[in-house]
Every structure is written in C-alpha cells, then in structure tokens.
Amino acid sequence: MADRIVIVGGAIMGSSLAWWLTELGHPASAITVVERDPSYAASGTAFTNSCIRQQFGNPLNVAISRFGVDFIKTFQSRMDDPRVAPIHFHPFGYLYLAGNAAEADRLTRAHAVQIAAGSATRLMTPGEMAAKWPFYDLDGIVLGSHGTEDEGYFDGTTMFDWWRRIAQGRGVTYLADEVTEIDTIGGRIRGVTLASGAVLGADIVVNVAGTRGAQVARMAGLDLPVEARKRYTWIFEAARPLEKDLPLTIDPSGVHVRTDGATYMAGATPDVDPAVDPEDFAGDWAMWEDKVWPALATRIPAFEEIRVKQSWVGHYDLNVFDRNAIVGHHSDLPGFFVLNGFSGHGLQQSPALGRGLAERIVHGRYVSLDLAPFGPDRIAAGVPFPEDAVI
Incomplete structure (x- = not known):
C-alpha cells in the first residue's frame, strides 16, 4: 500500500512536489495538499519577482539553477499536455x-x-x-x-498554475483548510487535524508552509530556524x-x-x-x-x-541559520519531511527541489542531484551549509 502523504502548503513548492510525486509514479489518490488560502494572494509565489540566476557561491545551488533553466525551457514538452504553452523566459x-x-x-x-x-x-x-x-x-x-x-525573468505563475492543475487532474486532492495539529503518537507521523475538524491519516507529512514553516514544525515538536x-x-x-x-x-x-x-x-x-x-x-x-x-x-x-x-x-521564508534551503527527512521524527527556508530562492529552485524530495520519498534516495547537504539534521548538529549570495 502506498504511503499516504499530506503536503502542508500548496503554492509553487508544494505543487511542484505534488506534480513530481505523480510523475515518479506515486499514486495521486494517496496525496493530499492542504492550503490555508487557495487564492494564494499572500503567498511568496504571488509576490515573487520571478527571476532565476546562476550566480551563487554554493555549487549545489548553481546545479539547482542550471536544472531550473533547463526545466523552464522544456516546460511545455515535460507537461505533456496540449493546453500548455511555452514559458516566457x-x-x-x-x-x-x-x-x-x-x-x-x-x-x-x-x-x-x-x-x-x-x-x-x-x-x-x-x-x-x-x-x-x-x-x-x-x-x-x-x-x-x-x-x-540563462539568467533573467521567467513566468513562474504559469509554471505554478500548470503544476497544480495537472496534479489535480491526475487525482491529487487539494483541500482549502489549515493544519492545526500533527499526530506523532508512538514517535512517528500518524496524521493531521485540520481547522475544519477533519482528521487525515498520514504516513508522511511534508512541511512546505513557507513563512509558517516554523509554526508547522512546532506542531510536530521540532524547531525550524525560519x-x-x-x-x-x-x-x-x-x-x-x-x-x-x-x-x-x-x-x-x-x-x-x-x-x-x-x-x-x-x-x-x-x-x-x-x-x-x-x-x-x-x-x-x-x-x-x-x-x-x-x-x-x-x-x-x-x-x-x-x-x-x-x-x-x-x-x-528566511533560514536564519545559514540562508540555504532546508530539504529532506527529519531524523528525529520518522515520516516528517521539510521543504522550506528558501530565503528568496524558492521560485527558481522549485523544479529541482520538488523533483529531489519526490525522489527521496518515492525511491528512498536522491537520484538526480544529491540534496543531502540541505538536510534538516545539519541544524541540530550546528553545521551550516551556507549561501552568501542572497539578495
């Protein structure tokens, strides 16, 4: 039986993850995206300046951007949907x-x-x-x-919209609701409770809550420096x-x-x-x-x-520890994953980071790019993986 996945946050990064999970073969019916504001009017996605660059000081971030540019240029063919137009770059x-x-x-x-x-x-x-x-x-x-x-402006809104629409078309459930509790009985993820009172069973919860990432982590008894x-x-x-x-x-x-x-x-x-x-x-x-x-x-x-x-x-959603993305499984809580702390780079990094975490969930390992240095355990260990080129 496929793991039941709850994604907390449905803007560009949450929708990238949902699309990639289905693209890699995870059953769409086992994926629920919980988004507190389905208008996305106050999300980072709505306010982004929608640019991508290669000029980072960390080589992993450069590799992430290089894949991002390739994804933008090949977006129409990757979506495999006749309704999708090319993304302006x-x-x-x-x-x-x-x-x-x-x-x-x-x-x-x-x-x-x-x-x-x-x-x-x-x-x-x-x-x-x-x-x-x-x-x-x-x-x-x-x-x-x-x-x-390969540096400049791209239409990130279109990319987000099609990820979300295609994920929903494949059967991913998007709920207009808010996670208020995370069930960790027995020392692992069991499910979530929503503001509506609904309870969702889950084997995996992914914190993609943007600026509310630390708040969601605290529901699971964890700290996140966002x-x-x-x-x-x-x-x-x-x-x-x-x-x-x-x-x-x-x-x-x-x-x-x-x-x-x-x-x-x-x-x-x-x-x-x-x-x-x-x-x-x-x-x-x-x-x-x-x-x-x-x-x-x-x-x-x-x-x-x-x-x-x-x-x-x-x-x-500034990672005040080392200003770099926090991506991966939290070893202190089986079933709890983090996709957060992008410090202004989320839109441009969404193709690679959505793909990477989906690989980690579906295959149990990173396949395309090794995102292990972004793992949340570095924070508890006090070992930064820094990025100085933050605008």
Whole structure:
C-alpha cells in the first residue's frame, strides 16, 4: 500500500512536489495538499519577482539553477499536455557590482565556483561595464560579475498554475483548510487535524508552509530556524528610458533593479530587518525616498526622473541559520519531511527541489542531484551549509 502523504502548503513548492510525486509514479489518490488560502494572494509565489540566476557561491545551488533553466525551457514538452504553452523566459542577466576589495574577492571566489559548475559568468572591469552599458555611473565600483547566459525573468505563475492543475487532474486532492495539529503518537507521523475538524491519516507529512514553516514544525515538536522577513518591490517608469535592457543590477547599497518590460522593477531589504508575523504586509514606504531612489539615481543618472506606478511588500521564508534551503527527512521524527527556508530562492529552485524530495520519498534516495547537504539534521548538529549570495 502506498504511503499516504499530506503536503502542508500548496503554492509553487508544494505543487511542484505534488506534480513530481505523480510523475515518479506515486499514486495521486494517496496525496493530499492542504492550503490555508487557495487564492494564494499572500503567498511568496504571488509576490515573487520571478527571476532565476546562476550566480551563487554554493555549487549545489548553481546545479539547482542550471536544472531550473533547463526545466523552464522544456516546460511545455515535460507537461505533456496540449493546453500548455511555452514559458516566457527573458535572459537579461544579473550584474553584481563590488564597491570594495572584500566584495570583489567574494565575487571572484563565487565566479570560480560558477565556472566550475558550467555557468557562463564573467568578471568585468569598470571600463568593460561602461563600454557595454554606458548609462551606469560606476564611481566607486571596482569589479562586476555578469551572467551572460540563462539568467533573467521567467513566468513562474504559469509554471505554478500548470503544476497544480495537472496534479489535480491526475487525482491529487487539494483541500482549502489549515493544519492545526500533527499526530506523532508512538514517535512517528500518524496524521493531521485540520481547522475544519477533519482528521487525515498520514504516513508522511511534508512541511512546505513557507513563512509558517516554523509554526508547522512546532506542531510536530521540532524547531525550524525560519522567519518571515519583509522584502520591498517597486515598479517605476523613467522619463528617459534606457537605450537597452537593464540587467538585474545588484548595487553595493543593497538595492537591485532590472528591466520589466517597458518599465523597471526595483527591490530592497529594509536596514532594520526583524522577523515579522506572516500576516504583516504593512510597508515603511519612507524607504523609497530615503534609500532606494537615491541609490538608483546615483548608479543610473537617467533614473533621477522616475515615477512609481506600483509597490508591494512580500516575505522571504528566511533560514536564519545559514540562508540555504532546508530539504529532506527529519531524523528525529520518522515520516516528517521539510521543504522550506528558501530565503528568496524558492521560485527558481522549485523544479529541482520538488523533483529531489519526490525522489527521496518515492525511491528512498536522491537520484538526480544529491540534496543531502540541505538536510534538516545539519541544524541540530550546528553545521551550516551556507549561501552568501542572497539578495
């Protein structure tokens, strides 16, 4: 008899897992996805900037992104459904700017990792960047790192929607409800209780609850170092549009900006960055005038005259232990799996991490990429598996 699986959280990562489980042969009738908000209006998936990059400092994250790009490019054929259209992918690249020797050293070390993993990243002098993108003011910049291939924007909403729709079409149950208790009688997973009062028997519970991941873990008597952190986004138009596409530029100030069709998208982390309630989406919009706009106008003088059209606050499910994904089986509780703590990388990592955890559940081992270093046991052991390239 197939294991009964409850996936707690049905946004992009939970739906990726559900689709991959059925793709690898797990009976769809034995899979239930519990999602507290089936509109997904406040999910990380809804607020994402929907980009993918190769420029990580951890080689496993580079490999995950390389598979992600391949999956995006081949999405239509992988879905094997005539209704599915190709996913739009706009590879404008990322450009990291270093403002001092320490930042340049970090980019240089990360570049070596990326090249060894097969990525097409190049290091650029200020003169080389000025020749390619004359709209930058590069005063104070000592080095740049540019992803020349397979970095940019993709339509993550379409990917999520088809994963969910096809999983449901195959027979996966999606419940609009909330897990309130996890039954661990006998020292292993037995099932869950829902806010509606329903009780679901389960052999496996997968915590894919995003910013509520620590809350779900506590129901099972476990700790997870994941916190909701606010991240800000602005869409603006410029009185003097740039003459060519703007790479996703990561300024030493921490502000990042990219082309977004006929407009531009900027993002930033607040200087004071406490953990917040997952329901708290209030914004401190003075940050635009105090930090973001000045940084944009300094780096790209054409952005002195711009007009904000839209803005929002989203959340990272930040892994405060080492800012890397937490994926795998929790050895302290048989049947409890974690898929959480993506620290802003969830959308782009969803193809590989959904596949990897599905392999671990179906086959009992990782087959395509060894995700064991992401396992939750590293946290209890106090052995980080860090990622420094977090935007």
